[in-house]
Amino acid sequence: MILLFVATVFVQVRKSGPQTRRLHALWSELLPIALQGSRDATSRLRDSLRSRRARRVFHDFLDAELRHRSGYSPFSLRELSRSLGFTAWLEGRMRGSRNLVERAAAAKTLARLQEESARSVALKLLDSGDPAVVLAAGYAVAAFRDPSYLLPVFRAVYDRTPLTLHGAAELLSGFGKESCPVMLGLLQGVVRRLGEGRTSPSLDRQREVAEDDTAAQVVLIDLLAFFHYQPALPTLLALLDLTEDVEVTIHLVKALAKVGDYRAVSKLVELLEHSNWVVRSQSVRALAALGARVACPAIRVLREDGNLAVRTAAEDALRVLEVIPESQTAARLGGTESGPGPEQDLVGGGQVSHDQGD
Amino acid sequence: MRQLLIDLNYLFLAYFVLVNGFYLLLVILSSREVDRYSRIRAMTEHQGVFATTFYKPVSVIVPAHNEEATIVHTVSSVLAVRYPELEVVVVSDGSTDGTLEELIRAFELVPSSRQVTLDIPCRPIRGLYESPTYPSLRVVDKEQGGKADALNAGINASSFPLVCNIDADSVIDVDSLVHITRPFTRDHRVVAVGGVVMPANGCDIENGEVKKVRAPRNSLARFQTVEYLRAFLFGRIGWSRLNSLMIISGAFAIFRRTAVVEVGGYRTDTVGEDMELVLRMHRIFSDQKRRYRVLFLPDPICWTQVPEDLKSLSKQRRRWQRGLAESLFKNRRLCFNPKYGGVGLLGYPFFVLGELLSPVVELFGYAVVAVGVALNAVDWRLGLAILACAMFLGSILSLSAMYLEARSFQKYPSVRDVIVLSSYALLESFGYRQLHSLWRCLGLVDYLRKRESWGQPRRMAFQRE
Numbered sequence: 001m002i003l004l005f006v007a008t009v010f011v012q013v014r015k016s017g018p019q020t021r022r023l024h025a026l027w028s029e030l031l032p033i034a035l036q037g038s039r040d041a042t043s044r045l046r047d048s049l050r051s052r053r054a055r056r057v058f059h060d061f062l063d064a065e066l067r068h069r070s071g072y073s074p075f076s077l078r079e080l081s082r083s084l085g086f087t088a089w090l091e092g093r094m095r096g097s098r099n100l101v102e103r104a105a106a107a108k109t110l111a112r113l114q115e116e117s118a119r120s121v122a123l124k125l126l127d128s129g130d131p132a133v134v135l136a137a138g139y140a141v142a143a144f145r146d147p148s149y150l151l152p153v154f155r156a157v158y159d160r161t162p163l164t165l166h167g168a169a170e171l172l173s174g175f176g177k178e179s180c181p182v183m184l185g186l187l188q189g190v191v192r193r194l195g196e197g198r199t200s201p202s203l204d205r206q207r208e209v210a211e212d213d214t215a216a217q218v219v220l221i222d223l224l225a226f227f228h229y230q231p232a233l234p235t236l237l238a239l240l241d242l243t244e245d246v247e248v249t250i251h252l253v254k255a256l257a258k259v260g261d262y263r264a265v266s267k268l269v270e271l272l273e274h275s276n277w278v279v280r281s282q283s284v285r286a287l288a289a290l291g292a293r294v295a296c297p298a299i300r301v302l303r304e305d306g307n308l309a310v311r312t313a314a315e316d317a318l319r320v321l322e323v324i325p326e327s328q329t330a331a332r333l334g335g336t337e338s339g340p341g342p343e344q345d346l347v348g349g350g351q352v353s354h355d356q357g358d
Numbered sequence: 359m360r361q362l363l364i365d366l367n368y369l370f371l372a373y374f375v376l377v378n379g380f381y382l383l384l385v386i387l388s389s390r391e392v393d394r395y396s397r398i399r400a401m402t403e404h405q406g407v408f409a410t411t412f413y414k415p416v417s418v419i420v421p422a423h424n425e426e427a428t429i430v431h432t433v434s435s436v437l438a439v440r441y442p443e444l445e446v447v448v449v450s451d452g453s454t455d456g457t458l459e460e461l462i463r464a465f466e467l468v469p470s471s472r473q474v475t476l477d478i479p480c481r482p483i484r485g486l487y488e489s490p491t492y493p494s495l496r497v498v499d500k501e502q503g504g505k506a507d508a509l510n511a512g513i514n515a516s517s518f519p520l521v522c523n524i525d526a527d528s529v530i531d532v533d534s535l536v537h538i539t540r541p542f543t544r545d546h547r548v549v550a551v552g553g554v555v556m557p558a559n560g561c562d563i564e565n566g567e568v569k570k571v572r573a574p575r576n577s578l579a580r581f582q583t584v585e586y587l588r589a590f591l592f593g594r595i596g597w598s599r600l601n602s603l604m605i606i607s608g609a610f611a612i613f614r615r616t617a618v619v620e621v622g623g624y625r626t627d628t629v630g631e632d633m634e635l636v637l638r639m640h641r642i643f644s645d646q647k648r649r650y651r652v653l654f655l656p657d658p659i660c661w662t663q664v665p666e667d668l669k670s671l672s673k674q675r676r677r678w679q680r681g682l683a684e685s686l687f688k689n690r691r692l693c694f695n696p697k698y699g700g701v702g703l704l705g706y707p708f709f710v711l712g713e714l715l716s717p718v719v720e721l722f723g724y725a726v727v728a729v730g731v732a733l734n735a736v737d738w739r740l741g742l743a744i745l746a747c748a749m750f751l752g753s754i755l756s757l758s759a760m761y762l763e764a765r766s767f768q769k770y771p772s773v774r775d776v777i778v779l780s781s782y783a784l785l786e787s788f789g790y791r792q793l794h795s796l797w798r799c800l801g802l803v804d805y806l807r808k809r810e811s812w813g814q815p816r817r818m819a820f821q822r823e
Contacts, residue, residue, distance in 0.1 A: 001757060005780050012776040015764065132397040162398060309517045
């Protein structure tokens, strides 16, 4: 009992104790100065990293800095990390640690520092059976922004870890906007096969997305919307025409609102009569986000909808749309309207649940 | 007589070793699960940018009966929760104090003409209120029917696919809903998920949000903090790992609405409506040979006020024990029935043996040891060993929970608080535990006498420091 008591207090002191806080405070102060080239700050940083424990804490600190993209360039952090000897320590950990999670965590940080040595290790760790290792490896591979690994990373993290779709989408967003053409190509493959009415049971899951692969489709749709990738609009509209998957439909509706293109309005108005209430309510929200005043008559009908959430969405949308001047709507009908930045969220909306239909 | 006393002493010892041995097994299972969970959580980097896209809308139901002291804080806390699409349904269950008036004043409520569809039977609804300032808030005023009936009314008035129940004296962490709804977005089999409930006493709460987590200052509340940590951190995680979770706290639980409606909602003839609902779900869904899952997650947190005086605490514990007895009795078909898998073969029998009967065995055991030693029928060293085993195994379990908490979630950031709570984990075997067993025995007596009183705990307004 006494042993347990002491162990509890020891763990608490170690995890949240003053030493960790002191180190964090010191590094927060020294890092920006060292990055500006101060030799004194670099030397003080080096001194603070003498103990093994301090290096472990610094690992977490540096990873958080890289993760939150706190304004420092990964390349200048890479140079600093090399000059501190920290990169060498991380590489030793990545290759020599017996703990796979530690190896993967080191690979992740090195990948974020754009150290090429981490690439092959991360790809190898992606096949691990440990969910924590797969996750760290997934973030590491994404950090290299090679879109050819986009689908394999998604398969690994979604199939072998408890990550939700939103977690997976966040991880894949690490591949950057440059990967949008690859994502679009994957969705175009789905549209092509759906259009030809062809099923492909022997599809290569690491290279293609199947017609019935809801998770992969919704993630790709959301990523394209997140990056406001305008060239995706024709494919999104085509998929909306062809898909019978309610979940995919809902994400397409939300993506159309987010891409912010007025050409989607007529299709969205059609969806106001969809049998699923989530599709109806999301279409109403999307029309409101697009400022489609032309949809007001159709939305008014939904004020009498059997579902409370649809009625509420319709009332909210009408409050927004009825104050938009006609002239503005007419101008928008002529062409595209650029959407908001990625940091803004135009619409809320629910992932569909098949047990909540009308 | 002498032989009987000796046999009873050994029986008492065997019972404690068996029950606590099983609890130790749960500790091991939970430690592994918490480790795995923490490692994955440490590696997961949620920035929240996609959180608004992949989620299921949630209706939060807050049943309230005479909760004027805390209701505004609770509702404010729920409204402050970070969740993309949320409605809050407060049900005033025939409140005779100023609960409804407080709500009307604080949230500028106006009567609504909307009709509520009765998917589950409940007592008549007197009125529905909405707020132009807070469009996601709805207040149902109904005739008194008890907490279960209020929850049923709230479910009827809710429109979203997930329903989350929160007690009116509780506040939830801002990210709790995002965490607790996660299993529903990944697994269509999930019908219910429970989260951790912790005492809010001592914490700094401002505008319905926990700003600083601190251990309670009141001794009774400190003992309860240790108890809550033990119950949630390894009890429920362990049961969830064994796929035999039988109870999800009514203070913070989330259900698939269709599943609750399908099994007929909460039963109004029991005071353990939360446990009874989960047991009934196990029974009905297993009968239907449906694939379903009931889960527990260790990181969504709900903070609740725990009683700080003996009278309120004794009432609460008696009620809980009566609720346990009622729930187990109403679903007795589960017992040792292989059709119900882990719940029938493991969970149910253990709850009868280790939870329902434990206070009786414990108090009876203390008496038998004392009589045995007094009559020289039992060697005093054996008696002492039995008592030590009975008392300290419980403390070891509580300390294990404290250790697990410090190693994984660190909800209590202060080292001082952890020392204080760990000391209370050691001290609880000397008096508190025995008193607790006595209350639970009285709860069983209440059940046998079919005493119906709910009792109204004394509520204090949340602290604002």
